[in-house]
Amino acid sequence: MQFSFIKYTQPGWLFNLKPSKDISFSSCYYHPDYLPLQKEINVEIDSSFETLTAKYADLGYQAWNKGSLTWCDAEAKKHIGEMPNPSLKDEYTFIYKYWGKPWALFALLRRIVSFHNPLSELSAYSKASAKKKVNSHTNTIDRSGFHSYQSQLITSAPLIAVIIPTLNRYVYLKDVLEDLEKQDYQNFEVIIVDQSTPFNEEFYKTFNLRLNVIHQKERLLWTARNNAVKATTADYLLFFDDDSRVEKDWITQHLKCLDYFDCDISAGVSLAKVGMKIPANYSYFRWADQFDSGNAMVKRKLFSTIGLFDEQYNKQRMGDGEFGTRAYLNGYRSISNPYAARVHLKVSDGGLREMGSWDGFRPKKWFAAKPIPSVVFLYKKYYPKQLYNSVILLGIMLSNVSYRNKGSNKMLALSIALTVIKSPLLLIQFLRARSIANKMLQKDNGIQLLAERVPESVEV
Structure with missing residues (x-):
C-alpha cells in the first residue's frame, strides 16, 4: 500500500509487505500503465483524494477488497514505488473511508503523541472528516463459473493427505473423523499425530478411513505437522484441526479451487461459533491474507522449495502465520476459498x-x-x-x-x-x-x- 496510515489500522496485514525478489506476486496495487485492473471489476476513482498517488492506491485497495486477483511484477513494483507520497489529508481520508471516525481519531492521537506537528495533523484530520465510511465488500467479482467448472484435477483423483495433530480431544476428534467418513471425494488418507496423555490406540479402530496414526510423545505442534508431511507421498496436503466440523464436499472444494485458479494454496475460511461476526470478505474468492493451518490445502512442492513449518514455534503460536508469510514473499498464490469452510469450535480444553x-x-x-x-x-x-x-x-x-x-x-x-x-x-x-x-x-x-x-x- 502507498498509504502509510494503514500502520495504525492494519499493521500486520500481509499485503503491507513487498517481496524483495524480482518475482511476480499477488498484490493490491494499481497503475494504469503498468498494472491495470481486470475489466470485470467495479471500482471508481474517488475524487475526495487530492493526489494521484492516493487515487491509484485507493483503486487498488478497492479492487483487492472486491476480489480482484492482480499480479505485480518487478517493473510495476518499481514504478509504483517511485510515485510521490499521498498528502496528509489523503492519509486521513483513507482511514475515514475504510475504518471510520474512531480509527481516524486513534491515528490522530498516535501522530500527536509521536511529535508530529499538531496543527498540521488537526487541519488534515478536520478536512478529511466529511468522508463517510464505506462498505468495501460490495459488487464483488462474479465467480459464478466456478460452480459449473469441471475440474480435471478432481477427475484425475490425486491422493490427498488430511493432516490432523491432536492433543487430548478424543471427544471432538470423533466428530472430525465422522465428517471425513462422509466426504464425497474418496482418494485420501488421514494422518493423525496424536500427542494425547493417555494415548488411546483403540479409539481409532472403529472408523472407516485410511488412517495413519503417529503417536508423538512430545507435545510439539509444529513438529507434529512436519512429521505428518514427511509421512506421506501425497502431492496435496490438507491441514485440519481436531475441533472442527466440515461438509461432505470439503475436500472437493479445496481441490477445485487449486485447479480453477491455478493456485498453490486453497485457504479455506474458518467460521467460529462464538466471537466476532463472520467477515463479509469470507463470502467470495480473493487473495488470502492469512494462512490457517486448521483449514488449508497446500501443494507439496512448497515444502520442498521454501521449507516445512518453523519448529522454533513449538509450544507457541503463529507457526502457520510464519509459513503463510514465507509463501507470499516467495510468490506463491493463495486463494481465500469461501466454499471450503469449517466451523471452528474453539474448545476451551486440549490443543494449544x-x-x-x-x-x-x-x-x-x-x-x-x-x-x-x-x-x-x-x-x-x-x-x-x-x-x-x-x-x-x-x-x-x-x-x-x-x-x-x-x-x-x-x-x-x-x-x-x-x-x-x-x-x-x-x-x-x-x-x-x-x-x-x-x-x-x-x-x-x-x-x-x-x-x-x-x-x-x-x-x-
Missing part, C-alpha cells in the same frame, strides 16, 4: 489451550511474556520497524478482553482503558517477550526443506 495461552496476545498467566514471544519473533523477522511496533502496540491494546467480546465497541474501549491502567505490568511482559524473541532470531533457522522420499508406514 494446554500450552499456556488463549491466543497470540493473551497468555493464561498474569506475569507471563506478552505477546507470546513467537508473535514478536514473526513480526520482528519479516516486518519493517514501524509496522512491527504498531502490530505489537495495537495487539496489546486490544488484548484485555476475551475473544467472544472483541465484537463489542464498548469492550474494546474498556480494553484500551485497561491498557493504560496496566501499563507497568504490560511493559514488563513485553520486555520479557522481546528478550525471548531476540534469542529466537539469533538461533539457526528452524526451517527444514522437505526431502523427497518414500515414507515408512506407521499405521495403527
Whole structure:
C-alpha cells in the first residue's frame, strides 16, 4: 500500500509487505500503465483524494477488497514505488473511508503523541472528516463459473493427505473423523499425530478411513505437522484441526479451487461459533491474507522449495502465520476459498489451550511474556520497524478482553482503558517477550526443506 496510515489500522496485514525478489506476486496495487485492473471489476476513482498517488492506491485497495486477483511484477513494483507520497489529508481520508471516525481519531492521537506537528495533523484530520465510511465488500467479482467448472484435477483423483495433530480431544476428534467418513471425494488418507496423555490406540479402530496414526510423545505442534508431511507421498496436503466440523464436499472444494485458479494454496475460511461476526470478505474468492493451518490445502512442492513449518514455534503460536508469510514473499498464490469452510469450535480444553495461552496476545498467566514471544519473533523477522511496533502496540491494546467480546465497541474501549491502567505490568511482559524473541532470531533457522522420499508406514 502507498498509504502509510494503514500502520495504525492494519499493521500486520500481509499485503503491507513487498517481496524483495524480482518475482511476480499477488498484490493490491494499481497503475494504469503498468498494472491495470481486470475489466470485470467495479471500482471508481474517488475524487475526495487530492493526489494521484492516493487515487491509484485507493483503486487498488478497492479492487483487492472486491476480489480482484492482480499480479505485480518487478517493473510495476518499481514504478509504483517511485510515485510521490499521498498528502496528509489523503492519509486521513483513507482511514475515514475504510475504518471510520474512531480509527481516524486513534491515528490522530498516535501522530500527536509521536511529535508530529499538531496543527498540521488537526487541519488534515478536520478536512478529511466529511468522508463517510464505506462498505468495501460490495459488487464483488462474479465467480459464478466456478460452480459449473469441471475440474480435471478432481477427475484425475490425486491422493490427498488430511493432516490432523491432536492433543487430548478424543471427544471432538470423533466428530472430525465422522465428517471425513462422509466426504464425497474418496482418494485420501488421514494422518493423525496424536500427542494425547493417555494415548488411546483403540479409539481409532472403529472408523472407516485410511488412517495413519503417529503417536508423538512430545507435545510439539509444529513438529507434529512436519512429521505428518514427511509421512506421506501425497502431492496435496490438507491441514485440519481436531475441533472442527466440515461438509461432505470439503475436500472437493479445496481441490477445485487449486485447479480453477491455478493456485498453490486453497485457504479455506474458518467460521467460529462464538466471537466476532463472520467477515463479509469470507463470502467470495480473493487473495488470502492469512494462512490457517486448521483449514488449508497446500501443494507439496512448497515444502520442498521454501521449507516445512518453523519448529522454533513449538509450544507457541503463529507457526502457520510464519509459513503463510514465507509463501507470499516467495510468490506463491493463495486463494481465500469461501466454499471450503469449517466451523471452528474453539474448545476451551486440549490443543494449544494446554500450552499456556488463549491466543497470540493473551497468555493464561498474569506475569507471563506478552505477546507470546513467537508473535514478536514473526513480526520482528519479516516486518519493517514501524509496522512491527504498531502490530505489537495495537495487539496489546486490544488484548484485555476475551475473544467472544472483541465484537463489542464498548469492550474494546474498556480494553484500551485497561491498557493504560496496566501499563507497568504490560511493559514488563513485553520486555520479557522481546528478550525471548531476540534469542529466537539469533538461533539457526528452524526451517527444514522437505526431502523427497518414500515414507515408512506407521499405521495403527
